[in-house]
Amino acid sequence: MKKHLAIFKGETGEAILAGKKTIEIRLSRVKNPPFGVISVGDLIYIKPSGKDIIGQFRVKKVIFYDGLTEDDLNGIKKTFGYAIAQANDYWQRNKGSRYGTLIFIGDSSRFITSPIKFPKKDLRGWVVLE
DSSP states (O other): OOOOEEEOOHHHHHHTTOOOOOEEEEEEESOOOTTTTTTOOOOEEETTTTTTOEEEEEEEEEEEEEOOHHHHHHHHHHGGGOOOOOHHHHHTTTTOOOOEEEEEEEEEEEEEOOOOOOOOOOOOEEEEOO
């Protein structure tokens, strides 16, 4: 089991902790984490952008896509697009993506205080901790 730090924009972290968001979709043009490095049972720390870690969840299931085409992206959008709050903007920004990671969210829990301080100053949206 690995531990990961995932950075979420807006209220996405809160939606995960409330059980409203059940799938996290990460798309990219290159093989960035979490592609290929996340597994069922891994622990994901939830960190809203610019804030401390607010909670965690376990990975229930993960699906990787390598060599996505426009048709593949449309199929993912049609099947799982409801899981993304600002869907149209998200899909437009990720139109040329070649790699995809679908993370099915398992049990989640909120922290009263952040369990770790992570001085992250770069633009990475995902960090493998161990």
